[in-house]
Amino acid sequence: MNAHDERGTTMTGVDPNRLDDQQLMKELETIHRTRHDTLLYGSNAALRVHNERMAQLEGEYLRRNPRRPVVPGRTREGARERTASDSVAPTASGT
Numbered sequence: 001m002n003a004h005d006e007r008g009t010t011m012t013g014v015d016p017n018r019l020d021d022q023q024l025m026k027e028l029e030t031i032h033r034t035r036h037d038t039l040l041y042g043s044n045a046a047l048r049v050h051n052e053r054m055a056q057l058e059g060e061y062l063r064r065n066p067r068r069p070v071v072p073g074r075t076r077e078g079a080r081e082r083t084a085s086d087s088v089a090p091t092a093s094g095t
Helices: 021-041 044-064 076-086
Strands: 002-004 010-012
Touching: 021 044
Parallel strands: none
Antiparallel strands: 002 010
């Protein structure tokens, strides 16, 4: 389905708010799987459409899941802790 949104741009696919949770997850998995190839080999127009669609799908996911679990290691603070522990010098015993 191609439709025009209020900004006058073309939208490809079903409006994300009309997808059930399972369909939304499938669309997200597909768009993330195809991201790398689109970036490397797609035209500028294809990349723009891909970006727009990904933003729509991810925005809908976040709207539905405002309290989604966040893994501490995926935060800035968690990443800093990982970096700090990785850069600790070995002790005199070699460990």
